[in-house]
Structure formats: C-alpha cells, structure tokens
Amino acid sequence: MRIARTESVTTHALLVLASVVAVFPLVSIVVSSFDGSSGGLSLDSYSTAWTQGRFGSALLSSALVSVTVVVVTVLLASLAGYALATMRVPGGKVILGLLLLGLVLPYEVTVLPLYELLAGWNLIDTYWALILPQIALSVPLGVLWMRTFFASVPQELLEAARIDGTSRFQTLRLVVLPIAGPALTTLGTVLFLFTWNEFLLALILVPDNAAVQTVPLALSFFSGAARSSDPAVTAAAAVLVALPVLLAYTVLQRRLISGLTEGAVK
Amino acid sequence: MSTVAPARERDTAPTPTGIRRSSRPRRHLTSLSWSSLLYVAPALAFFAVFVVYPIGISVWYSFYAYDGLTEGTPVGLDNYTAVFTDPDLRAALLHSLVLLFFYAALPVAVGLLLAGAMSRIRVYGLTLFRALLFVPQILSSVVVAVAWRNLLAEDGPVNALLRSVGLGRFTTSWLGNFDTALPSIGVVGTWVEYGLCMVLFLSGIVAIDRSTYEAARLDGAGAVREFFSITLPALRPQISIALILTVTFALRNFDLIWNTTRGGPGTSTTVPSLYVYQDAFQNRMLGRASALAIVLTVVILAVVVAVQLLLRERDGRGRGLLRRGPVRPARKVQP
Numbered sequence: 001m002r003i004a005r006t007e008s009v010t011t012h013a014l015l016v017l018a019s020v021v022a023v024f025p026l027v028s029i030v031v032s033s034f035d036g037s038s039g040g041l042s043l044d045s046y047s048t049a050w051t052q053g054r055f056g057s058a059l060l061s062s063a064l065v066s067v068t069v070v071v072v073t074v075l076l077a078s079l080a081g082y083a084l085a086t087m088r089v090p091g092g093k094v095i096l097g098l099l100l101l102g103l104v105l106p107y108e109v110t111v112l113p114l115y116e117l118l119a120g121w122n123l124i125d126t127y128w129a130l131i132l133p134q135i136a137l138s139v140p141l142g143v144l145w146m147r148t149f150f151a152s153v154p155q156e157l158l159e160a161a162r163i164d165g166t167s168r169f170q171t172l173r174l175v176v177l178p179i180a181g182p183a184l185t186t187l188g189t190v191l192f193l194f195t196w197n198e199f200l201l202a203l204i205l206v207p208d209n210a211a212v213q214t215v216p217l218a219l220s221f222f223s224g225a226a227r228s229s230d231p232a233v234t235a236a237a238a239v240l241v242a243l244p245v246l247l248a249y250t251v252l253q254r255r256l257i258s259g260l261t262e263g264a265v266k
Numbered sequence: 267m268s269t270v271a272p273a274r275e276r277d278t279a280p281t282p283t284g285i286r287r288s289s290r291p292r293r294h295l296t297s298l299s300w301s302s303l304l305y306v307a308p309a310l311a312f313f314a315v316f317v318v319y320p321i322g323i324s325v326w327y328s329f330y331a332y333d334g335l336t337e338g339t340p341v342g343l344d345n346y347t348a349v350f351t352d353p354d355l356r357a358a359l360l361h362s363l364v365l366l367f368f369y370a371a372l373p374v375a376v377g378l379l380l381a382g383a384m385s386r387i388r389v390y391g392l393t394l395f396r397a398l399l400f401v402p403q404i405l406s407s408v409v410v411a412v413a414w415r416n417l418l419a420e421d422g423p424v425n426a427l428l429r430s431v432g433l434g435r436f437t438t439s440w441l442g443n444f445d446t447a448l449p450s451i452g453v454v455g456t457w458v459e460y461g462l463c464m465v466l467f468l469s470g471i472v473a474i475d476r477s478t479y480e481a482a483r484l485d486g487a488g489a490v491r492e493f494f495s496i497t498l499p500a501l502r503p504q505i506s507i508a509l510i511l512t513v514t515f516a517l518r519n520f521d522l523i524w525n526t527t528r529g530g531p532g533t534s535t536t537v538p539s540l541y542v543y544q545d546a547f548q549n550r551m552l553g554r555a556s557a558l559a560i561v562l563t564v565v566i567l568a569v570v571v572a573v574q575l576l577l578r579e580r581d582g583r584g585r586g587l588l589r590r591g592p593v594r595p596a597r598k599v600q601p
Contacts, residue, residue: 019395019398022400022402023398025410026401026405028417029416080305090302098313104514105566107518108563109556110321111543113319113320115547197405199521199524204543204547223525241408242409253400
C-alpha cells in the first residue's frame with residue numbers, strides 16, 4: 001500500500017513536536033539549574049539546594065520509605081494474588097470488588113481518620129505514618145496485578161507441581177515465583193514511582209518532623225520559601241528530587257510502559 | 267496513575283489437556299478453601315485497617331458537626347446540604363468541571379488525533395517516542411509544579427516567547443491572574459496526561475491487524491472513514507482506561523494545585539480536594555470535610571462506572587457510545 005510520503009512526514013513531525021513538548025519543562029529546569037550567578041555554567045545551585053534544603057536527609061527518608069513499601073507490598077500482593085488466582089477463596093468476589101474500589105479511591109476520603117488513627121498510636125511524624133498507609137493504599141494495585149499474572153501461569157504447571165507432591169506454598173515459592181520476575185519488576189517499579197512521588201499523605205501525616213520528611217515535601221516547602229529569591233536553586237532542588245525517578249525510569253522504561261499499557265487493558 | 271486489571275476467571279476454567287481429570291489438583295480448585303484465607307489475610311488486614319476503616323469513620327463523621335476536639339453533635343444531612351449549597355464549594359465543583367475538560371477531554375482528543383494519523387503510516391522510532399511521551403507521568407507533581415511555575419512566570423519562557431513573536435500584549439503572570447490561573451493549571455494537567463493517552467492508544471494501534479487497513483483502502487475508504495470505522499472502535503478498551511485514569515486524576519487532584527497556586531488568586535483555582543484539606547486540617551470542620559470527601563468519592567465512582575458501561579465491549583453488537591466492536595470493522599467499509 002503506498003501512502004503519500006507527506007502524510008508520513010507530517011505524522012512524524014507531529015510526534016516529534018509532541019515528544020518535545022513532553023520533555024521541554026524538564027529540560028528547562030535542568031538548564032536553569034546550571035545557571036551560575038555570574039552568568040556561566042555552575043554547580044553552585046546544587047550545593048546550595050543540598051545544604052539549605054536538607055535534601056540529603058530527605059532523599060534517605062524517601063529511599064527508606066519507598067523500599068520498605070515496595071518490598072512489603074510485593075510480598076503481601078504475591079501471597080494474596082496467588083490465592084485469588086489459584087484457589088477458591090471464601091468471599092473472593094467481595095474481596096476483588098473492594099480492591100477494585102481501592103484503585104480509584106481519592107485519598108482525601110481516608111486521610112482525616114488516618115491522621116486520628118495514627119495520632120492515637122503516637123505515630124504521627126514518624127516513618128510508620130508514611131509506610132503503613134502507603135502499603136495499604138498500594139495493596140489493591142499489587143494484589144490485582146499479581147492475580148492477573150498468576151492466572152496466566154499455565155494450569156498444567158501447577159498441576160504438575162501438585163502431582164510431584166509440593167504443598168501450595170512450595171508451589172508458589174519454587175515454581176511460580178521464579179517465573180514471575182518480569183511481573184514483579186514492573187509492579188515494583190510502579191509502586192516505587194507512586195511511593196516516591198506521594199505528596200498528600202506526607203503533607204498530612206508527617207507535618208512537623210523534617211527528619212522523616214520525603215523529597216516531594218521537602219521540595220514543596222523549599223520552593224515555597226525560596227521561590228522568588230533564586231530560581232536556579234529551586235530548579236536544582238527539583239532536579240535532585242526527579243533524578244532517582246528518572247534513573248529508575250531510564251533503566252526500566254520499556255518493561256514499565258508495556259507492562260502498564262497491556263496490564264491496564266487486559 | 268493506576269491500572270485496572272481484572273483478569274478473566276482462569277482458575278475455574280477446565281484444563282485443555284484433559285489429563286488426570288479426577289486428580290487432587292483439580293479438586294482443590296473447585297472446592298472452597300478456607301486455608302486460602304491465610305494467604306489473603308495479611309494484605310487484607312492492611313487494607314482493612316488503613317483504608318476501609320478510615321472510610322467508615324469518614325462516613326460516620328459526615329453526619330456530625332465535629333471540630334476534632336470537643337464531642338461532636340449529630341446534624342443529619344446538614345453537612346451534605348452545605349456541600350451543595352455553599353457558594354464557595356459549588357464554585358470549587360465547577361472548577362473541577364473546567365479541569366475535567368483540560369485533564370481528560372483534551373488529552374484523549376489529542377491522543378486520538380495522533381493515533382488516527384499514526385494508524386495510516388509505519389512509525390519509526392516508536393519506542394523512543396513512547397519513552398519520551400511517558401516522562402510527565404513519572405515525575406512528582408511537586409517537580410511538575412516547580413517546572414511550570416518557572417515556565418509561566420512573569421519573566422519566564424512562555425512570556426518571552428510571546429514577546430519574541432510580537433504578542434507581548436498577551437503576557438501576564440499566568441498563575442497569578444484571576445482569569446488565567448485556572449486554565450493555566452488546566453494546561454499543565456493536559457501536559458501531564460496527553461502522553462499517557464497517546465502511549466495507551468499507540469499500544470492499541472500496534473495491535474490492529476494491518477490488513478484491515480489495506481482492505482479498507484482497497485475499498486476506497488479515506489482517512490476519516492478509516493479513523494471512525496477501524497481505529498476508533500478498535501481503541502475502545504484503551505479509551506475506556508484513558509478516561510478512567512484522566513477523570514480520576516482530574517477529580518482527586520490536590521498536589522498540582524497546592525504546589526502551583528494553593529487555590530489562589532482568591533479562590534479562583536480551589537477544587538474540592540483542597541477544601542477537604544483545609545476544612546479538615548485548618549478550619550477544624552471535620553464533619554463538612556468528610557461529607558465533601560464522600561461526595562467526591564461517589565462522583566468519581568459514578569464516573570468510572572459510567573465510562574465502563576458506555577465503552578464496554580458488547581460482542582460487536584451495535585450499542586454504546588462507539589458503535590462497533592473491533593472484531594469485524596472492515597465489513598463496514600464495503601461499498
């Protein structure tokens with residue numbers, strides 16, 4: 001089939017334009033973060049942001065919270081997803097319905113009682129206040145994701161393991177999880193991005209303890225305070241916050257995107 | 267951003283091999299297994315304590331006048347009446363409608379336009395385009411806010427561009443001006459979402475059998491006909507997901523607005539989620555905050571269900587918003 005060359009060129013031009021627009025804001029803060037006060041290129045903004053905005057400690061907090069949430073959620077989700085895909089769970093339909101609801105739920109409806117619950121346990125302004133609710137809010141996506149994967153595992157494989165005399169838990173550990181690598185990686189990446197970027201929960205649940213505040217919160221306070229004074233320093237701070245996420249994305253983007261788009265539509 | 271991934275009930279389907287029909291493995295798949303609850307319990311416990319229980323408490327609070335310190339008094343539906351009659355809150359709901367256009371309608375439309383164009387050609391560098399278009403999705407909204415505050419500032423690149431092309435009289439402090447603040451936030455939302463829509467639609471386009479297009483072209487279909495007869499129907503599942511994601515993002519959006527305008531100037535960019543935060547943590551009106559949060563939740567659920575119903579596959583029968591299933595679209599273009 002021959003399609004006019006101009007059509008192909010126009011479409012590619014549109015795609016290039018759309019892609020440029022998508023990355024332009026990011027490029028623009030990277031560029032302005034290198035603006036030296038005397039006009040040349042410099043890294044001064046980064047050292048200023050690093051020391052004034054306490055981003056070192058914020059990055060550590062974010063890493064601690066994100067890794068914990070990802071590891072625990074993936075573990076819980078694998079167990080629950082496995083059961084929901086391969087066993088007849090009593091009340092399974094109700095559980096699935098609740099989890100689906102959990103996917104689209106606005107956090108706003110949970111935060112106020114969450115605050116009071118955690119305040120009652122004296123956990124406000126601690127890491128626990130960031131970690132525990134984040135795990136709970138990641139559970140729906142995690143369980144549904146792993147359930148979809150486990151349901152795609154050939155039934156024969158489970159039966160063969162069963163005939164070989166493994167228990168159900170052994171089947172999960174020795175047969176199914178070893179082939180779940182790609183599904184686990186994609187889920188882990190998605191959960192990492194969500195947790196790393198989460199803002200509202202941090203704003204509400206760790207309002208007064210700078211030592212445990214995560215990078216989005218640190219950036220929000222910092223840019224609110226330093227906004228007008230020095231755009232280059234704010235830009236550098238934003239780049240610092242985005243950097244770990246961009247690194248993870250560069251390494252895992254192919255799996256992340258195809259996993260997300262296929263998983264979403266299936 | 268989240269995904270909806272309901273898998274088919276694979277576990278109860280008969281095995282195709284037919285071997286060992288009466289073996290134990292099959293039986294354990296068909297009878298209720300109470301021990302399976304042990305696997306589900308840990309995840310469910312977290313979900314119950316930190317999600318389901320708080321929602322229950324919110325529902326409870328929504329029927330009380332409660333400041334978080336003194337004993338609350340039951341007020342029936344007053345909080346809900348307030349949500350729908352308070353002019354400020356009504357304005358916030360209207361702002362959400364404006365944002366729905368920018369956050370959902372516009373990105374889906376842009377995505378569809380490009381998807382339609384791309385369906386007719388072989389796209390080179392698809393992986394790279396996908397990766398770049400997806401970038402706004404992975405950034406923290408605080409980073410996005412910082413970047414766009416720079417772009418839209420009085421002396422920022424957007425105004426510089428306007429001046430350089432002789433449109434200097436349109437320059438303004440985009441996020442600080444009563445008339446432009448809300449649409450400006452809308453544009454930021456469009457920027458965040460259009461790439462996601464395009465990537466979703468791209469994955470749908472790639473899955474369409476090329477011979478369908480070739481057959482349509484042999485039958486003399488043009489670009490527009492191709493789009494409405496082949497591309498659009500085939501993309502129905504992707505459109506449904508895109509709408510659910512973007513609409514949910516629009517309605518529960520807090521971070522972006524908090525970090526760009528805090529609802530200002532005045533109340534020109536306030537949205538319900540902002541009021542939930544302020545009522546709960548600044549004004550100590552916990553009952554009203556809860557009622558508002560619940561109304562917001564119900565609205566989001568209603569929209570999600572509506573989108574699902576409208577765009578659901580119906581085995582190719584001609585109902586719903588888009589008229590045809592992707593299975594036999596080529597027949598429609600027969601002369």
